[in-house]
Amino acid sequence: MSFALDLSNRLTSHQAFHEIYNSLQRAAAVKTLSQPMTDFDPTLDEDEIFKMLYCAGVFSQTESAKYRYLAQSIALNMLLLDHGEDVRSRSLRLLSDLGNFPAVTYAANHGKAEPGGNFLTEFLRTSISKALNTVQVGAEPIALTDFQKEAWDSLPDANAIAITAPTSAGKSFLVIEHMCRSVEAASKFCAVYVAPTRALLSEVFESVKRRLDGKPGIRISTVPSRDSEDLPKQVFILTQERFQVLLAISDLVFDLIVADEAQNMSDGSRGMILQECLEQALDRNGGTRLVLLAPGADGFREVGAAIGRQAMKIAASSMPSVIQNRIVVTKSTVPNTLELSLLTETGTHSLGRLTGSRGFDLPTTRLAAVVLELGQQDGSLVYSTGPKDSETVATLIARGCKVVEDKSLENLAVFIEKHIHERYSLADLVRKGVAFHYGRMPTLLRESLEAAFKQGAIKFLACTTTLFQGVNLPARNVFIDTPERGSGDALDPAAMWNFAGRAGRMRKDIVGNVFLVDYQDWPEKPMDRFVGYSIEPAFRRTVTEASGRVQSALAGDMPTVGRRDEEGLRVRSAAGLLIARAAKGDLAPFVERTLGGLSADDRNSLVAISNAAYTTISLPFSLLATNWTVDPFGLRRLYDNMLAKIAGREFDELFPVNPHDTGSKKRYASIFLRIQRCVFNVQHAYGAVAAGTAVEWMKGLPYPALLAIAVKKAEERRAKKIAENEAEKAANPNARVRTPRDVDVNGVIRREFEMIEDVLRFQYVQLGKAYVDILSLALQETGNAARIAEIFDFPLALELGVATKSGWSFMELGLSRIAASALEPNFPDSNLSVQDARSWLAKVDVRDLGLSPVIVEELKKLNLVQLAA
Template sequence: MMQELADKIWENPGFHDAANRIELAWLTKEISGIDDSHADITDATRLIRSAAILACSETADHRRAAFRVATCAYDLFGTGQVPLDQALRVVLTRLGNFPSIGTRADVASARASLPLMLAAEEIASADAHEVMINGQTVLLTDFQQNLWLNLIQSRRIALAAPTSAGKSFVLQGYLSALFDNEQPKSVVYLVPTRALIAQVAEDLKVQFQGMHQDVPDIVTVPVDAETTLAQRAIYVMTQERVQLALGAHPDFSASVIIVDEAHSIADGSRGVLLQWVIDDLLIRNPASQILFASPAIRNLDVFGRLFGLDDVVEFSSVEPTVAQNFLVTTVESATKGKLVIHTAGDGSRTLRQVATLQLGRTVASRTEKLVHIPAVLGHGHSNIIYANGAAEAESVALQLAELMSDREPTEARLALSDLAKEAVHANYALVECVKHGVAFHYSNIPTQLRRAIEAAVSSGEIDYLVCTSTLLQGVNLPAKNIFMFAPEKGRTRALESTDFWNLAGRAGRLKREFQGNIFLIDYDKWKKKPLDGPKDSVVTPAIESSLNEHHDQLMTVIAGAPTEGRRDETDLETIFVRLYTDFKGGDLNQTFERAGLAVGDIQSGLLETALASASEKLTLPAAVLRRTPNISAHKQQRLYDRLTAKIALGTDVARTLIPSHPRESEAFQSYADVLELCHEVILGIDTSKNLHRFHALIARRWMLGFPLPQIIDEQISRNASKPVRTTIRSTLDLIEGDIRFQAVRLFGCYSALLVYALDSAGLLDMVSSIPSLPLYLEIGASDKTMISFISLGLSRVTAMKLNEMSARKDLDTVGALQWLRTRPLEALGLSPLLLAEVRAIVTA
């Protein structure tokens, strides 16, 4: 009955005309602050009645329109003439969008005024959406309820949902329910970036606050072989860190596996490694519950096929909890700053003019457009401005901060400014920007500072955030407005439509506003027109795309022939190591089948023959090769041969191959020797330029816990002719790219091969002397006490300062926590945000 009524309303041109009028009136008021005569209260009442029927429809377009027109009507006319608060509450209830009811106080309190029949309808619907999490009653959306019911039935799930759908809230609630007993339990929560490790770990700690049962350990640092695995733990890690845990502990397994941003299985060598660690986890516990979560995937069945799982439940959410308006903003006169704004509605509609604005200033250059247009149109709201790279993000933020210079710095902004000095450098552009409510956000900013920026955006202390494509990597940071001008991802590569829609999904904050705005500046000049492109993507696993699209190049890598410095060389080398390991283990056909390659055809036959030929040249066991999966087996073999040749010269020579601990005086030369060998054999770098010595110097300082400002100061002195801002950014790149990624990879490979070489030579007693350099490089610490502070959840900056105060450098996590709890916190001399970090750990 209701579906028939909804269909009739949808077929009525009068409904669409009135909906267009009220949306246009809402946008005109939103952008220019002008109440015009596009719509009147009669339109509003008719539309909201129609919305109450459309909200009961099973058609997604009907339901989206119901949300949009009902919220526009309420925002425009309020409750002065008719009780639109009650009407909107009915629409939101029928949509199952209970969280949005709390967006406005009068809507939140309107149930008491509803007619009895409608109040009873809401109570019945709310009861069906109610769950108990950590002793609190929570109302879920339709999508969240569907996810919750599947989770508590221990089903394996593949889901696609926009950023605003609230899947993380449900996942974390489910984890707290899982641990609401005393049973041993292990969960692996896989995330693609270190930034997401910090975000998820922090959210989980908040989730478990006040829990009556024994709170599980939230483990984010790689677990070495000497550390006993916790009985109850959630391991929030990247695939690289999970790989280390799997290698260090034969008993490391998971009863629940969560794969966040699961579409990253398509991302080259890291995608191959992600697939590999999931395979390993499923081998160790075939009964594991697993959830694959992504923003927008069309082929959700890919996960079941790739991992040989035939019981994966697939579902998507296409209903955002807030609506988005796409506003094409054209600079008609750059000199006078004249803008003409058209709406494309939800991105699929014909353009309609909304407003003409005069900025009164020149907006000719790209930077001027990204500065002045948001400054005017975003005034008084939370704004995200998309920049093409870190340098542009800093420039735009600095100019915005200059426009906002009359703002008085608040205590919270000053504290954030102090943290930027401590975490990066006193001359870092962020130090001044944040004082005026402006910040920037890109990948190589230290995690703690990045999280503090995100917290300041959420609290409203920062209302202009200039970001790069880092925001696409799952960081949950919505805003009222998003501004874009010819957005790119990487160097000069236009943003793909799926990434564009992912980013646009961050416009509008649940429980803050009903609608968000995406301003597309000079859209006619964009290289690509993402509004015309698909909102979802087809995910092709990295191993599958390489087998099908780069067969010849892969054959070259398997043969060990020289390659011409291809950009995807590491990707192909990782696939080679995976295929070789499967070939040696008898699992190659299964890997081929799951990657969509027919066993026995010409292509798979050629690959198998090539792997058999490679096997004749390689003496290293597959189990050793896979410890460094992103380095070709042939390169590892050559490095191993160099090591065994030296070990054959005697015990004293063998001992010189063991890298020093960072605190030993000969550590620098030791690391320079290791990196020289790795640069020559693995990277093919001309070592006469001494890049290995420079990296050895920085690596040692990083592992010793040197403050980043000190390392940056040294770089500024070395590069006196370069702009300071450029040197700061390049040093951040150096730490993240060359030290925390490349050096970790090289030292990891060297150490794994050295262990095997010493063991093979009967010198196993030497192995215990090899320090855990990959771990030290990853976290930027080598004293056990500092590592323990970081393991507790403290940032490197805070851990470094506390480590300097502690007389003992050998404290484990229990000892480190006890040390903290016996100190008067105010006497530690920490800045406000660092002190808050420590207090959160001590009182947890």
């Protein structure tokens, strides 16, 4: 044991240390609040300050993560209290010794003095340490933390590396820069960055596009398609589903694969898709380098073994680069008063009382009242249990705010009214600097809200679990009043800590506050102790925990999956993957590698049942390889149905057509119903209803038109109900009838977004791909291969929301569907290539096109247009 570690143990064994340290934390936490507190004296005397700095100096000399965390906490809290130049200088020197140069740079840039004081040797030591941790990013030198520098130095030589650290530790930033440098340095390069959500995908695309903009010979794409320009360097930024498609349509060999938010490998069928994609891509080339990113996770070695990379290197840190205060907020018995406590590893410690300008008695409005009282300083993220709850919370907050005179907010509000719906309440909220945010929103709208929040124009953002998935949207304040989702299910504690980690912005602040409202009443206390993700591949967990259902599924009894039956969906996917592996011919080694924890007898039994299922289905591996998440027995039924139609010379009705063609709605209603009846064995007409919306969506019909149709239908249903009530009242004057409520426009819009995102762009994209693949196989097997070229790629049209090559080209350039749909009518060629689309945009004056300022800003951000002064 080193002297510093021994001394640290002795120092922390004294009760006095903990008493002074708690006082320091409490005093600094109170300093971050904009309102005065009562019943708490936040002062530390000079002797206590000296003792804390001495202890921190000892802690910083150890290799212990616990003691280095304490040293950093003391230094950052001292900076917040601002006890004079000498204390500031010593605190910055501590941060320098700990390698937290982003905090050093922030503090120095905000008048907190320079580390090293007046001593030349100290100044040189600090300057040299900072220089050693500095990396050039474009034209800007960026000083990294010690953890970032360690990970940065490991990236070039690691065949497989997992990088895990708290939220906002700068993991993605590092890897994106490494990937971009690798692309620049090579004469030929192919990389894929896998992001689990479209929100994160868009953010990464923007970062990579900005970093590599103007560099020749590089294709950057979020669309899984072959390179029409045949450029030597390609960077794909894809969800795991799009990655699966890319692997199916190409034989690309990748130099680098990055999987962000890799804890999602534990996440049901999507986790299985990610695992299978990684294994398939890595199997193409043993030299492919793999990088996995996750916030505070373990289990990476098991993941490496499951995908064939046993020698997985781990770069891990548990230390955030900023202070994240957990502040418990409780309603006092005194009117208009809140009691605040700081939650630490040793319990809760009072911060005193805050008397506000409003009451906090009503539980249903308390969260909004607390946000308005405590969130006035900088930006605030407010956790909401679902889309509807986010609207409710944002509306309550906005009632305590005034309209802000801000041109950017007015432009955003007008954009919402023009490109979403004129009665969408979000527009009026935005004018007050308030917004709600959820994953099913159109990409450009969601990104515009995020940009306005980052810029400080939107001050309060009520958001759902969408922001748990890696989107870089840190804030000064985070508010949480429940540990549950809207369904009533408990939130994963690791996910809650991930969200809480948004509090505090590295390089832009040194502190963030997580306000836990009514924490004492929560059924569970997930914020008492840090909880990280424990990654277990979803395939292994499903087969282990639901072995009976998996075996039944392999015997042909596939579960009929309801909306809440997450296990059923996992069971179907696990069984489908086993059948696909049987078709590939490597089932036994796959089971041995991924399910080594099962007994040999259980593994052998699983292999035998899976092989028998494949014998029954007898579809080729080329088809099952990318469609195993769909019931393979249902795929066989669909294939047999198509063979019968072709044999009867009725196969024209099988062909998907361009949605702009006459009769397309009837054709897609027939196709969607066929999928339902063959794949799922259900007879209801929901598929025909979905097909109507699908056709309009694929045609690129703007959101206002789509939503206007939905709102009109809702108003017609209401009018019909009123007429029925009046007729009943006329027939029976004593009848009691209830007048239907006014149409909830927000609710209609929310449900339409859900239909588009969950049903069309997810479920029917997967089903549509399987349909197209089976139709191609059936045509091939019956001697009609020449007609395969007639099949319209409707899964891609559903995914992107446009049906022309021009629209697809605009979106490959990184534009949102809203922008692509707005641009399409302005050029008399529906078949623009990517090169043609880029060339046209570079020449046209977009101000002549009557586009929204928000769309013009998107074009400028992607450097696709040049505007003269």
